[in-house]
Amino acid sequence: MIYYLIAIILLFIDQCSKYAVAHNMTVGEQVELIPNLLYITSSRNTGAAWNILEGQMWFFYIISIVVLGVVIYYMQKVGRHHPFLGVSLGFILGGTLGNFIDRIFRGQVVDFIHVYLGSYSYPVFNIADSSLVIGVILLLLYTLFEGKKGKKQ
Template identity: 70%
Template sequence: MIYYAIGLIVLILDQLSKWMIVKTMAVGESIELVPGVLYITSSRNTGAAWSMLEGQLWFFYLVTVVVLAVVIYYMQKIGRRQPFVGVALGLVIGGTLGNFVDRLFRGEVVDFIHVYLGSYSYPVFNLADSSLVIGALLIVIYTLFDSKKEKRHDSG
């Protein structure tokens, strides 16, 4: 199914980009792309977003298995019939697996995208994180519009 291929492409791009960072940059090294806004900064994270739950690898392994099971269930149930949802779930699968592979083989997640929003330094992230966030936002958008469509259908 094409939506699983999206997840595989995300996984490959994520792991390739992380491999390039690990091989070419020291941890803490930074390359300015857009002055004051966008940098490539080699970073490692043993936790989740904003370094929450650092060092809790078994927790992340368990969460990954549960998330993948739920996402695959919904891919089979809804994703096959709703292309928008299928793409979103494919992005979630790819992002989930990208960070899982890091934790499994490195014991930490490689992060490298560093954005500044004015004076705020947004936590460094990676392609897997981006894929997860985009996929989740698409699911929220679908859910909001689908519930509005159901309300219109029920009242009409």
């Protein structure tokens, strides 16, 4: 299915970018891409967003396995019949796998995308994180529009 291909492509991009950062930059090193806006900053994370639950790897292993199971189940049962849902699940699958692989093989997640919005330094993130956020937004949009369709019918 095309939705698994989306997940594989996102996973490939995520893992290649993390490999490049981990092998070519020291932790804390920063490269300016767009002054005062976008930087590549080599960072590591043993928790979730904003380092919450730092060091609780067992928790993230369990959550990742559950999410992967649920996403694959819904991809097989529903996603194949609803393209928008399938795409959103593909993004979620790719993002979940990307960070799960990091946790298993590195013991931490490699983060490197660093955005500054004015004086605010947004927490450093990666392609997998972006994939997850995009997937969840698409899933919310799907749920919103499907709910409205159901009410009309």
